[in-house]
Amino acid sequence: MTDYNFAYLDEQTKRMIRRALLKGVAIPGYQVPFASREMPMPYGWGTGGVQVSAACLTPDDRFKVIDQGADDTTNAVSIRKFFEKTAGVAVTEKTSEATVIQTRHRIPETVLSEEQILVYQVPIPEPLRFLEPKETETRKMHALEEYGLMHVKLYEDIARHGEIATAYAYPVKVEERYVMDPSPIPKFDNPKLESAALQLFGAGREQRIYAVPPYTRVVSLDFDDHPFDPSKADHPCALCGAEDSYLDEVIVDDTGRRMFVCSDTDFCAGRREDAA
Amino acid sequence: MTPLLDVRSLTKTYGSRTGCADVSFTLYPGEVMGIVGESGSGKSTLLNCLAGHLEPDRGAVLFDTRADGPRDTLRMSEPERRMLGRTDWAFVHQNPRDGLRMRISAGGNVGERLMAVGARHYGEIREAAEDWLDRVEISTNRIDDRPAAFSGGMQQRLQIARNLVTGPRLVFMDEPTGGLDVSVQARLLDLLRGLVRRMGLSAIVVTHDLAVVRLLADRLMVMKDGYVVETGLTDQVLDDPQHGYTQLLVSSVLQV
Ligand SMILES: Nc1ncnc2c1ncn2[C@@H]1O[C@H](COP(=O)(O)OP(=O)(O)O)[C@@H](O)[C@H]1O
Ligand SMILES: [Mg+2]
Numbered sequence: 366m367t368d369y370n371f372a373y374l375d376e377q378t379k380r381m382i383r384r385a386l387l388k389g390v391a392i393p394g395y396q397v398p399f400a401s402r403e404m405p406m407p408y409g410w411g412t413g414g415v416q417v418s419a420a421c422l423t424p425d426d427r428f429k430v431i432d433q434g435a436d437d438t439t440n441a442v443s444i445r446k447f448f449e450k451t452a453g454v455a456v457t458e459k460t461s462e463a464t465v466i467q468t469r470h471r472i473p474e475t476v477l478s479e480e481q482i483l484v485y486q487v488p489i490p491e492p493l494r495f496l497e498p499k500e501t502e503t504r505k506m507h508a509l510e511e512y513g514l515m516h517v518k519l520y521e522d523i524a525r526h527g528e529i530a531t532a533y534a535y536p537v538k539v540e541e542r543y544v545m546d547p548s549p550i551p552k553f554d555n556p557k558l559e560s561a562a563l564q565l566f567g568a569g570r571e572q573r574i575y576a577v578p579p580y581t582r583v584v585s586l587d588f589d590d591h592p593f594d595p596s597k598a599d600h601p602c603a604l605c606g607a608e609d610s611y612l613d614e615v616i617v618d619d620t621g622r623r624m625f626v627c628s629d630t631d632f633c634a635g636r637r638e639d640a641a
Numbered sequence: 642m643t644p645l646l647d648v649r650s651l652t653k654t655y656g657s658r659t660g661c662a663d664v665s666f667t668l669y670p671g672e673v674m675g676i677v678g679e680s681g682s683g684k685s686t687l688l689n690c691l692a693g694h695l696e697p698d699r700g701a702v703l704f705d706t707r708a709d710g711p712r713d714t715l716r717m718s719e720p721e722r723r724m725l726g727r728t729d730w731a732f733v734h735q736n737p738r739d740g741l742r743m744r745i746s747a748g749g750n751v752g753e754r755l756m757a758v759g760a761r762h763y764g765e766i767r768e769a770a771e772d773w774l775d776r777v778e779i780s781t782n783r784i785d786d787r788p789a790a791f792s793g794g795m796q797q798r799l800q801i802a803r804n805l806v807t808g809p810r811l812v813f814m815d816e817p818t819g820g821l822d823v824s825v826q827a828r829l830l831d832l833l834r835g836l837v838r839r840m841g842l843s844a845i846v847v848t849h850d851l852a853v854v855r856l857l858a859d860r861l862m863v864m865k866d867g868y869v870v871e872t873g874l875t876d877q878v879l880d881d882p883q884h885g886y887t888q889l890l891v892s893s894v895l896q897v
Contacts, residue, residue, distance in 0.1 A: 496742075509719075509720045509723060511723065511727075511757065513727075513753060513754075513756040513757030513758070514753065514756075514757075516756040516760075516761070517742075517745060517749050517752065517753050517756055520748070520749050520752055520756065520763065520766065521745060521746060521749050523763055524746055524748055524749065524767075524784075524785050525746075525785065588761055588762060588763040589761050589762045589763075590762050590763050590764050591763050
Protein backbone atom coordinates (compact mmCIF):
# COMPACT_ATOMS: atom_id res chain seq x y z
CA MET A 366 0.00 0.00 0.00
CA THR A 367 2.57 2.60 1.11
CA ASP A 368 6.25 2.73 1.96
CA TYR A 369 5.48 4.00 5.46
CA ASN A 370 5.34 1.96 8.60
CA PHE A 371 1.77 1.85 9.96
CA ALA A 372 0.96 5.37 11.23
CA TYR A 373 4.31 6.73 9.99
CA LEU A 374 6.41 6.21 13.14
CA ASP A 375 8.58 3.10 13.44
CA GLU A 376 7.57 0.51 16.02
CA GLN A 377 10.52 1.33 18.29
CA THR A 378 9.46 4.95 18.55
CA LYS A 379 5.84 4.04 19.12
CA ARG A 380 6.88 1.75 21.96
CA MET A 381 8.87 4.58 23.52
CA ILE A 382 5.84 6.90 23.27
CA ARG A 383 3.51 4.24 24.67
CA ARG A 384 5.80 3.81 27.67
CA ALA A 385 5.59 7.56 28.27
CA LEU A 386 1.81 7.39 27.87
CA LEU A 387 1.52 4.55 30.38
CA LYS A 388 3.60 6.49 32.85
CA GLY A 389 1.41 9.52 32.25
CA VAL A 390 -1.72 7.48 32.91
CA ALA A 391 -0.17 6.06 36.07
CA ILE A 392 0.62 9.57 37.38
CA PRO A 393 -2.32 11.73 36.23
CA GLY A 394 -1.28 15.29 35.33
CA TYR A 395 2.46 14.60 35.59
CA GLN A 396 4.54 15.74 32.61
CA VAL A 397 6.53 12.79 31.27
CA PRO A 398 9.55 13.67 29.12
CA PHE A 399 9.76 11.82 25.81
CA ALA A 400 12.11 11.90 22.83
CA SER A 401 9.95 13.82 20.38
CA ARG A 402 10.67 12.92 16.74
CA GLU A 403 10.86 15.11 13.67
CA MET A 404 7.51 14.96 11.95
CA PRO A 405 6.81 15.95 8.35
CA MET A 406 5.06 19.11 9.53
CA PRO A 407 6.18 22.20 11.44
CA TYR A 408 5.94 22.69 15.20
CA GLY A 409 2.73 24.46 16.02
CA TRP A 410 0.91 22.05 13.75
CA GLY A 411 0.45 19.57 16.51
CA THR A 412 3.51 17.37 16.18
CA GLY A 413 3.08 16.26 19.81
CA GLY A 414 -0.54 15.29 19.27
CA VAL A 415 0.32 13.56 16.00
CA GLN A 416 2.97 11.40 17.68
CA VAL A 417 0.56 10.45 20.46
CA SER A 418 -2.13 9.59 17.91
CA ALA A 419 0.38 7.55 15.90
CA ALA A 420 1.24 5.56 19.02
CA CYS A 421 -2.44 4.92 19.83
CA LEU A 422 -3.99 4.16 16.45
CA THR A 423 -4.79 0.59 15.41
CA PRO A 424 -6.06 -0.47 11.97
CA ASP A 425 -9.61 -0.77 13.37
CA ASP A 426 -9.78 2.78 14.68
CA ARG A 427 -11.94 5.56 13.29
CA PHE A 428 -10.10 8.87 13.47
CA LYS A 429 -11.41 12.41 13.81
CA VAL A 430 -9.44 15.65 13.93
CA ILE A 431 -10.73 19.03 15.08
CA ASP A 432 -9.11 22.41 15.18
CA GLN A 433 -10.98 25.01 17.26
CA GLY A 434 -13.94 22.64 17.06
CA ALA A 435 -14.00 22.40 13.27
CA ASP A 436 -13.12 19.40 11.10
CA ASP A 437 -12.52 21.41 7.97
CA THR A 438 -9.64 23.76 8.79
CA THR A 439 -6.33 23.32 6.99
CA ASN A 440 -4.65 21.98 10.10
CA ALA A 441 -7.38 19.44 10.84
CA VAL A 442 -7.68 18.32 7.21
CA SER A 443 -3.96 17.79 6.76
CA ILE A 444 -3.57 15.76 9.96
CA ARG A 445 -6.61 13.64 9.04
CA LYS A 446 -5.19 13.04 5.56
CA PHE A 447 -1.81 12.24 7.03
CA PHE A 448 -3.22 9.30 8.96
CA GLU A 449 -5.53 8.22 6.17
CA LYS A 450 -2.42 7.91 4.06
CA THR A 451 0.08 6.52 6.56
CA ALA A 452 -2.24 4.29 8.62
CA GLY A 453 -5.09 3.67 6.21
CA VAL A 454 -7.54 4.16 9.08
CA ALA A 455 -11.17 5.14 8.62
CA VAL A 456 -11.94 8.75 9.33
CA THR A 457 -15.08 10.54 10.42
CA GLU A 458 -16.34 13.95 11.39
CA LYS A 459 -18.91 12.49 13.78
CA THR A 460 -17.72 12.73 17.37
CA SER A 461 -19.85 9.79 18.50
CA GLU A 462 -18.43 7.52 15.79
CA ALA A 463 -14.75 8.31 16.34
CA THR A 464 -12.53 6.09 18.49
CA VAL A 465 -9.56 8.45 18.50
CA ILE A 466 -10.06 12.21 18.31
CA GLN A 467 -7.13 14.58 17.96
CA THR A 468 -7.95 18.12 19.00
CA ARG A 469 -6.54 21.59 19.15
CA HIS A 470 -8.17 24.19 21.42
CA ARG A 471 -11.51 22.44 22.12
CA ILE A 472 -13.20 19.50 23.79
CA PRO A 473 -16.15 18.21 21.73
CA GLU A 474 -19.61 19.13 23.04
CA THR A 475 -20.86 15.56 22.64
CA VAL A 476 -20.19 13.64 25.84
CA LEU A 477 -17.37 11.16 25.26
CA SER A 478 -17.47 7.50 26.24
CA GLU A 479 -15.08 4.96 27.73
CA GLU A 480 -14.43 3.66 24.21
CA GLN A 481 -12.83 6.91 23.09
CA ILE A 482 -9.42 8.55 23.32
CA LEU A 483 -9.04 12.31 23.10
CA VAL A 484 -5.57 13.48 22.04
CA TYR A 485 -4.67 17.13 22.70
CA GLN A 486 -2.09 19.18 20.85
CA VAL A 487 -0.17 21.15 23.45
CA PRO A 488 2.05 24.15 22.71
CA ILE A 489 3.36 24.84 26.26
CA PRO A 490 2.82 22.04 28.79
CA GLU A 491 4.24 23.84 31.83
CA PRO A 492 1.55 25.83 33.68
CA LEU A 493 4.18 27.56 35.83
CA ARG A 494 6.34 28.62 32.90
CA PHE A 495 5.29 32.25 32.71
CA LEU A 496 5.78 32.68 36.43
CA GLU A 497 9.01 30.79 36.85
CA PRO A 498 11.16 30.49 33.73
CA LYS A 499 13.68 28.03 35.26
CA GLU A 500 12.81 24.45 34.35
CA THR A 501 14.84 23.05 37.28
CA GLU A 502 12.75 25.18 39.63
CA THR A 503 9.35 24.33 38.10
CA ARG A 504 10.17 20.63 38.31
CA LYS A 505 10.98 21.05 41.96
CA MET A 506 7.74 22.94 42.51
CA HIS A 507 5.76 20.06 40.99
CA ALA A 508 7.71 17.47 42.93
CA LEU A 509 7.13 19.26 46.23
CA GLU A 510 3.60 20.40 45.39
CA GLU A 511 4.59 24.04 45.83
CA TYR A 512 1.80 25.62 43.83
CA GLY A 513 1.31 28.95 45.63
CA LEU A 514 2.65 30.74 42.57
CA MET A 515 -0.25 29.51 40.46
CA HIS A 516 -2.61 31.42 42.72
CA VAL A 517 -0.37 34.47 42.47
CA LYS A 518 -1.21 34.45 38.77
CA LEU A 519 -4.94 34.32 39.49
CA TYR A 520 -4.48 37.03 42.15
CA GLU A 521 -2.85 39.25 39.53
CA ASP A 522 -5.79 38.63 37.22
CA ILE A 523 -8.32 39.78 39.78
CA ALA A 524 -6.17 42.74 40.87
CA ARG A 525 -5.93 43.92 37.28
CA HIS A 526 -9.32 42.99 35.82
CA GLY A 527 -11.60 42.62 38.81
CA GLU A 528 -12.09 38.94 38.03
CA ILE A 529 -10.08 35.93 36.94
CA ALA A 530 -9.55 36.97 33.34
CA THR A 531 -7.74 33.81 32.25
CA ALA A 532 -10.07 32.49 29.57
CA TYR A 533 -7.88 29.84 27.91
CA ALA A 534 -5.42 27.29 29.28
CA TYR A 535 -7.07 27.74 32.65
CA PRO A 536 -4.98 25.80 35.20
CA VAL A 537 -6.42 22.74 36.90
CA LYS A 538 -5.41 20.42 39.70
CA VAL A 539 -5.57 16.77 38.75
CA GLU A 540 -6.62 14.16 41.31
CA GLU A 541 -5.61 16.57 44.11
CA ARG A 542 -1.96 16.35 43.14
CA TYR A 543 -0.48 17.85 39.97
CA VAL A 544 -1.32 21.26 38.60
CA MET A 545 -1.78 20.92 34.86
CA ASP A 546 -2.22 23.14 31.82
CA PRO A 547 -5.19 21.71 29.90
CA SER A 548 -3.76 23.22 26.67
CA PRO A 549 -5.39 26.36 25.23
CA ILE A 550 -8.97 25.12 25.44
CA PRO A 551 -11.48 27.76 26.58
CA LYS A 552 -12.23 27.57 30.30
CA PHE A 553 -15.78 26.78 29.18
CA ASP A 554 -14.44 23.30 28.39
CA ASN A 555 -12.76 22.75 31.76
CA PRO A 556 -15.70 20.93 33.36
CA LYS A 557 -15.52 18.40 30.47
CA LEU A 558 -12.00 17.42 31.56
CA GLU A 559 -13.74 15.06 33.99
CA SER A 560 -14.63 12.48 31.41
CA ALA A 561 -15.21 8.80 30.72
CA ALA A 562 -12.72 8.99 27.86
CA LEU A 563 -8.95 8.64 28.13
CA GLN A 564 -7.35 12.05 27.58
CA LEU A 565 -3.76 12.25 26.35
CA PHE A 566 -1.70 15.41 25.89
CA GLY A 567 1.31 15.72 23.58
CA ALA A 568 3.74 18.63 23.37
CA GLY A 569 6.15 18.07 20.46
CA ARG A 570 8.54 20.97 20.70
CA GLU A 571 8.65 20.76 24.51
CA GLN A 572 8.92 16.95 24.45
CA ARG A 573 6.34 16.25 27.12
CA ILE A 574 3.42 13.85 27.39
CA TYR A 575 0.76 13.84 30.11
CA ALA A 576 -2.59 12.20 30.67
CA VAL A 577 -5.92 12.35 32.45
CA PRO A 578 -7.31 8.81 32.80
CA PRO A 579 -11.09 8.23 32.69
CA TYR A 580 -13.09 9.53 35.66
CA THR A 581 -10.15 11.43 37.13
CA ARG A 582 -11.00 14.40 39.33
CA VAL A 583 -10.01 17.67 37.63
CA VAL A 584 -10.56 20.88 39.57
CA SER A 585 -10.11 24.37 38.14
CA LEU A 586 -8.09 26.58 40.50
CA ASP A 587 -9.84 29.54 42.09
CA PHE A 588 -10.31 31.59 45.25
CA ASP A 589 -13.03 31.06 47.86
CA ASP A 590 -14.42 34.52 47.14
CA HIS A 591 -13.83 34.28 43.35
CA PRO A 592 -14.98 30.77 42.46
CA PHE A 593 -14.22 29.29 39.04
CA ASP A 594 -16.81 30.33 36.48
CA PRO A 595 -16.73 28.49 33.15
CA SER A 596 -18.87 31.31 31.68
CA LYS A 597 -21.42 30.89 28.96
CA ALA A 598 -22.31 32.93 25.92
CA ASP A 599 -25.42 35.02 26.45
CA HIS A 600 -26.81 34.08 23.02
CA PRO A 601 -28.01 30.80 21.61
CA CYS A 602 -26.27 29.45 18.49
CA ALA A 603 -27.67 31.29 15.47
CA LEU A 604 -27.72 28.05 13.45
CA CYS A 605 -28.92 25.29 15.79
CA GLY A 606 -30.25 27.29 18.75
CA ALA A 607 -28.07 25.48 21.30
CA GLU A 608 -27.78 27.39 24.55
CA ASP A 609 -25.20 25.21 26.21
CA SER A 610 -22.39 25.06 23.66
CA TYR A 611 -19.29 27.15 23.06
CA LEU A 612 -19.87 29.79 20.40
CA ASP A 613 -17.59 31.49 17.88
CA GLU A 614 -18.33 34.94 16.58
CA VAL A 615 -18.30 34.92 12.78
CA ILE A 616 -18.63 37.73 10.27
CA VAL A 617 -21.25 36.74 7.74
CA ASP A 618 -21.15 39.39 5.03
CA ASP A 619 -19.06 42.26 3.76
CA THR A 620 -21.01 44.83 5.77
CA GLY A 621 -19.54 43.30 8.92
CA ARG A 622 -22.70 41.62 10.17
CA ARG A 623 -21.85 39.10 12.89
CA MET A 624 -23.43 36.07 14.37
CA PHE A 625 -22.63 33.55 17.06
CA VAL A 626 -22.49 29.91 16.06
CA CYS A 627 -21.33 26.67 17.67
CA SER A 628 -17.58 26.25 17.46
CA ASP A 629 -18.14 22.45 17.39
CA THR A 630 -19.29 22.00 13.80
CA ASP A 631 -20.25 18.34 14.14
CA PHE A 632 -22.37 19.08 17.20
CA CYS A 633 -24.13 21.95 15.42
CA ALA A 634 -24.77 19.95 12.23
CA GLY A 635 -26.09 17.02 14.28
CA ARG A 636 -28.57 19.24 16.08
CA ARG A 637 -29.80 20.74 12.84
CA GLU A 638 -30.23 17.27 11.30
CA ASP A 639 -32.18 16.12 14.34
CA ALA A 640 -34.44 19.17 14.12
CA ALA A 641 -35.10 18.72 10.40
CA MET B 642 15.88 28.56 77.42
CA THR B 643 16.37 26.66 74.16
CA PRO B 644 18.24 28.73 71.59
CA LEU B 645 16.29 29.43 68.39
CA LEU B 646 19.43 28.72 66.41
CA ASP B 647 22.46 26.76 67.55
CA VAL B 648 25.30 26.80 65.04
CA ARG B 649 28.19 24.41 65.45
CA SER B 650 31.55 24.47 63.66
CA LEU B 651 30.13 25.54 60.36
CA THR B 652 32.68 25.39 57.56
CA LYS B 653 32.38 26.07 53.87
CA THR B 654 35.24 26.14 51.37
CA TYR B 655 35.31 26.96 47.69
CA GLY B 656 38.02 24.64 46.45
CA SER B 657 41.16 25.86 48.23
CA ARG B 658 39.53 29.16 49.21
CA THR B 659 37.90 29.57 52.60
CA GLY B 660 34.29 30.77 52.63
CA CYS B 661 33.68 30.52 56.34
CA ALA B 662 35.51 28.39 58.88
CA ASP B 663 34.56 26.76 62.17
CA VAL B 664 31.78 29.21 63.03
CA SER B 665 29.79 28.46 66.20
CA PHE B 666 27.22 30.62 67.96
CA THR B 667 23.74 30.59 69.44
CA LEU B 668 20.85 32.93 68.86
CA TYR B 669 18.01 33.23 71.37
CA PRO B 670 14.42 34.15 70.55
CA GLY B 671 14.01 37.90 70.09
CA GLU B 672 17.72 38.48 69.58
CA VAL B 673 19.33 40.24 66.65
CA MET B 674 22.82 39.09 65.77
CA GLY B 675 24.99 41.33 63.62
CA ILE B 676 27.76 39.92 61.46
CA VAL B 677 30.37 42.45 60.36
CA GLY B 678 33.63 42.28 58.51
CA GLU B 679 35.17 43.68 55.37
CA SER B 680 34.25 42.51 51.92
CA GLY B 681 35.31 38.90 51.32
CA SER B 682 35.44 38.01 55.03
CA GLY B 683 32.79 35.29 54.61
CA LYS B 684 29.61 37.00 55.85
CA SER B 685 27.41 36.09 52.89
CA THR B 686 28.79 32.56 52.74
CA LEU B 687 27.91 32.06 56.40
CA LEU B 688 24.44 33.54 56.02
CA ASN B 689 23.66 31.41 52.96
CA CYS B 690 24.83 28.28 54.75
CA LEU B 691 22.58 29.11 57.69
CA ALA B 692 19.58 29.75 55.44
CA GLY B 693 20.06 26.54 53.49
CA HIS B 694 21.00 28.24 50.22
CA LEU B 695 24.52 26.82 50.32
CA GLU B 696 25.63 23.42 51.50
CA PRO B 697 28.43 23.68 54.07
CA ASP B 698 31.26 21.12 54.16
CA ARG B 699 30.95 20.52 57.89
CA GLY B 700 28.99 21.56 60.92
CA ALA B 701 25.44 21.67 62.20
CA VAL B 702 22.65 24.26 62.21
CA LEU B 703 20.10 23.38 64.89
CA PHE B 704 16.84 25.25 64.57
CA ASP B 705 14.15 25.06 67.24
CA THR B 706 11.25 23.89 65.06
CA ARG B 707 7.66 24.45 66.18
CA ALA B 708 6.72 20.79 65.83
CA ASP B 709 9.77 18.80 66.93
CA GLY B 710 12.08 21.16 68.80
CA PRO B 711 15.76 21.56 67.77
CA ARG B 712 16.61 19.86 64.47
CA ASP B 713 19.68 20.04 62.28
CA THR B 714 18.42 21.83 59.17
CA LEU B 715 21.36 20.51 57.16
CA ARG B 716 20.07 16.97 57.67
CA MET B 717 16.46 17.80 56.88
CA SER B 718 14.94 16.67 53.61
CA GLU B 719 14.76 19.35 50.95
CA PRO B 720 10.95 19.67 51.15
CA GLU B 721 11.18 20.27 54.89
CA ARG B 722 13.87 22.88 54.43
CA ARG B 723 11.95 24.66 51.67
CA MET B 724 8.85 24.64 53.86
CA LEU B 725 10.85 26.36 56.60
CA GLY B 726 12.09 28.81 53.99
CA ARG B 727 8.60 30.01 53.26
CA THR B 728 7.08 29.84 56.72
CA ASP B 729 9.33 30.28 59.75
CA TRP B 730 12.30 31.76 57.92
CA ALA B 731 12.64 34.86 55.82
CA PHE B 732 15.52 36.08 53.70
CA VAL B 733 16.05 39.70 52.74
CA HIS B 734 18.50 40.02 49.86
CA GLN B 735 20.83 42.95 49.37
CA ASN B 736 19.48 43.45 45.87
CA PRO B 737 15.69 43.65 46.02
CA ARG B 738 15.57 42.21 42.49
CA ASP B 739 16.82 38.91 43.92
CA GLY B 740 14.05 38.86 46.49
CA LEU B 741 11.10 40.24 44.52
CA ARG B 742 9.13 39.09 41.49
CA MET B 743 9.58 42.09 39.27
CA ARG B 744 6.69 41.22 36.91
CA ILE B 745 4.16 40.74 39.70
CA SER B 746 2.34 43.61 41.43
CA ALA B 747 3.34 44.79 44.90
CA GLY B 748 0.21 43.14 46.32
CA GLY B 749 1.02 39.86 44.58
CA ASN B 750 4.57 39.99 45.92
CA VAL B 751 3.34 40.39 49.48
CA GLY B 752 0.56 37.82 49.01
CA GLU B 753 2.78 35.11 47.53
CA ARG B 754 3.96 33.67 50.84
CA LEU B 755 0.38 33.62 52.13
CA MET B 756 -0.80 31.75 49.04
CA ALA B 757 2.20 29.42 49.34
CA VAL B 758 0.91 28.28 52.71
CA GLY B 759 -2.65 27.85 51.51
CA ALA B 760 -4.43 31.24 51.68
CA ARG B 761 -7.31 31.02 49.20
CA HIS B 762 -9.42 34.07 49.98
CA TYR B 763 -8.61 36.95 47.64
CA GLY B 764 -10.15 39.63 49.87
CA GLU B 765 -8.18 38.51 52.90
CA ILE B 766 -4.92 38.24 50.99
CA ARG B 767 -5.44 41.74 49.66
CA GLU B 768 -6.21 43.08 53.12
CA ALA B 769 -3.03 41.55 54.50
CA ALA B 770 -1.05 43.03 51.60
CA GLU B 771 -2.50 46.49 52.24
CA ASP B 772 -1.76 46.20 55.92
CA TRP B 773 1.85 45.29 55.19
CA LEU B 774 2.39 47.96 52.57
CA ASP B 775 1.17 50.42 55.17
CA ARG B 776 3.54 49.03 57.79
CA VAL B 777 6.52 49.52 55.49
CA GLU B 778 5.33 52.99 54.54
CA ILE B 779 4.31 52.26 50.97
CA SER B 780 1.08 53.98 49.99
CA THR B 781 -1.65 51.37 49.57
CA ASN B 782 -2.68 52.94 46.27
CA ARG B 783 0.56 51.46 44.84
CA ILE B 784 -0.69 47.94 45.59
CA ASP B 785 -1.27 47.07 41.92
CA ASP B 786 1.97 48.62 40.64
CA ARG B 787 4.92 46.48 39.72
CA PRO B 788 8.08 46.89 41.79
CA ALA B 789 9.97 47.94 38.66
CA ALA B 790 8.18 51.29 39.02
CA PHE B 791 9.43 51.70 42.61
CA SER B 792 12.55 53.47 43.90
CA GLY B 793 15.34 51.36 45.37
CA GLY B 794 14.25 52.18 48.91
CA MET B 795 10.64 51.26 48.20
CA GLN B 796 11.70 48.00 46.57
CA GLN B 797 13.68 47.10 49.66
CA ARG B 798 10.74 47.95 51.92
CA LEU B 799 8.47 45.84 49.70
CA GLN B 800 10.89 42.94 50.00
CA ILE B 801 10.75 43.27 53.77
CA ALA B 802 6.93 43.32 53.75
CA ARG B 803 6.84 40.26 51.51
CA ASN B 804 9.10 38.42 53.93
CA LEU B 805 7.42 39.39 57.17
CA VAL B 806 3.80 38.85 56.13
CA THR B 807 3.76 35.23 57.34
CA GLY B 808 5.20 36.16 60.73
CA PRO B 809 8.54 34.33 60.38
CA ARG B 810 10.46 33.43 63.54
CA LEU B 811 13.89 34.04 62.05
CA VAL B 812 14.91 36.64 59.48
CA PHE B 813 18.17 36.53 57.55
CA MET B 814 19.30 39.83 56.06
CA ASP B 815 22.28 40.31 53.76
CA GLU B 816 23.31 43.97 53.62
CA PRO B 817 19.69 45.14 53.76
CA THR B 818 20.66 48.78 53.33
CA GLY B 819 23.37 47.95 50.80
CA GLY B 820 22.87 49.74 47.54
CA LEU B 821 20.85 52.65 48.91
CA ASP B 822 21.51 56.39 49.30
CA VAL B 823 22.48 57.47 52.78
CA SER B 824 19.23 59.29 53.54
CA VAL B 825 17.20 56.32 52.24
CA GLN B 826 19.34 53.99 54.36
CA ALA B 827 18.50 55.94 57.49
CA ARG B 828 14.78 55.70 56.86
CA LEU B 829 14.96 51.99 56.13
CA LEU B 830 17.03 51.33 59.25
CA ASP B 831 14.55 53.24 61.33
CA LEU B 832 11.71 51.19 59.87
CA LEU B 833 13.57 47.91 60.39
CA ARG B 834 14.34 48.80 63.97
CA GLY B 835 10.69 49.57 64.62
CA LEU B 836 9.56 46.26 63.11
CA VAL B 837 12.18 44.23 64.96
CA ARG B 838 11.20 45.79 68.30
CA ARG B 839 7.46 45.57 67.78
CA MET B 840 7.40 42.04 66.39
CA GLY B 841 10.12 40.78 68.70
CA LEU B 842 11.89 39.37 65.64
CA SER B 843 14.90 37.18 65.79
CA ALA B 844 17.30 38.11 63.06
CA ILE B 845 20.78 37.68 61.67
CA VAL B 846 21.97 40.79 59.88
CA VAL B 847 25.05 40.78 57.70
CA THR B 848 26.60 44.14 56.94
CA HIS B 849 29.88 45.93 56.43
CA ASP B 850 28.28 49.06 57.88
CA LEU B 851 28.83 49.43 61.63
CA ALA B 852 26.06 52.03 61.88
CA VAL B 853 23.58 49.34 60.86
CA VAL B 854 24.59 46.94 63.62
CA ARG B 855 24.81 49.75 66.16
CA LEU B 856 21.11 50.40 65.53
CA LEU B 857 19.79 46.88 65.02
CA ALA B 858 21.96 44.27 66.66
CA ASP B 859 22.02 43.12 70.27
CA ARG B 860 25.14 41.08 69.70
CA LEU B 861 27.91 41.15 67.18
CA MET B 862 30.26 38.74 65.47
CA VAL B 863 33.32 40.12 63.71
CA MET B 864 34.59 38.03 60.79
CA LYS B 865 37.96 38.02 59.09
CA ASP B 866 39.13 35.59 56.42
CA GLY B 867 36.18 33.32 57.14
CA TYR B 868 36.79 33.10 60.91
CA VAL B 869 34.93 34.80 63.73
CA VAL B 870 37.62 36.82 65.49
CA GLU B 871 35.52 38.59 68.11
CA THR B 872 32.04 38.32 69.50
CA GLY B 873 30.07 40.11 72.22
CA LEU B 874 27.37 42.64 72.99
CA THR B 875 27.22 45.23 70.24
CA ASP B 876 28.04 48.27 72.34
CA GLN B 877 30.79 46.41 74.11
CA VAL B 878 32.48 45.32 70.91
CA LEU B 879 32.15 48.68 69.22
CA ASP B 880 33.18 50.77 72.22
CA ASP B 881 35.90 48.52 73.52
CA PRO B 882 37.12 46.26 70.70
CA GLN B 883 39.59 43.63 71.83
CA HIS B 884 40.86 42.12 68.60
CA GLY B 885 43.28 44.19 66.55
CA TYR B 886 41.16 43.70 63.42
CA THR B 887 38.01 44.94 65.18
CA GLN B 888 39.94 47.95 66.40
CA LEU B 889 40.89 48.70 62.81
CA LEU B 890 37.31 48.28 61.62
CA VAL B 891 35.95 50.54 64.32
CA SER B 892 38.57 53.22 63.88
CA SER B 893 38.18 53.30 60.12
CA VAL B 894 34.51 54.00 60.65
CA LEU B 895 35.25 56.73 63.14
CA GLN B 896 37.42 58.45 60.58
CA VAL B 897 34.57 58.71 58.09
N1 LIG C 1 30.86 31.14 44.59
C1 LIG C 1 32.12 31.33 45.03
N2 LIG C 1 33.14 30.67 44.45
C2 LIG C 1 34.41 30.84 44.90
N3 LIG C 1 34.75 31.64 45.90
C3 LIG C 1 33.77 32.32 46.52
C4 LIG C 1 32.39 32.19 46.11
N4 LIG C 1 31.64 32.99 46.89
C5 LIG C 1 32.49 33.58 47.76
N5 LIG C 1 33.78 33.18 47.53
C6 LIG C 1 34.95 33.56 48.30
O1 LIG C 1 34.72 33.27 49.67
C7 LIG C 1 35.19 34.31 50.48
C8 LIG C 1 34.04 34.89 51.30
O2 LIG C 1 33.11 35.56 50.42
P1 LIG C 1 31.74 36.15 50.90
O3 LIG C 1 31.09 35.17 51.78
O4 LIG C 1 31.01 36.61 49.72
O5 LIG C 1 32.23 37.41 51.78
P2 LIG C 1 31.45 38.72 52.20
O6 LIG C 1 29.98 38.49 52.08
O7 LIG C 1 31.91 38.95 53.58
O8 LIG C 1 31.92 39.81 51.28
C9 LIG C 1 35.85 35.32 49.56
O9 LIG C 1 37.22 35.04 49.49
C10 LIG C 1 35.19 35.05 48.25
O10 LIG C 1 36.04 35.41 47.17
MG1 LIG D 1 28.49 39.67 50.95
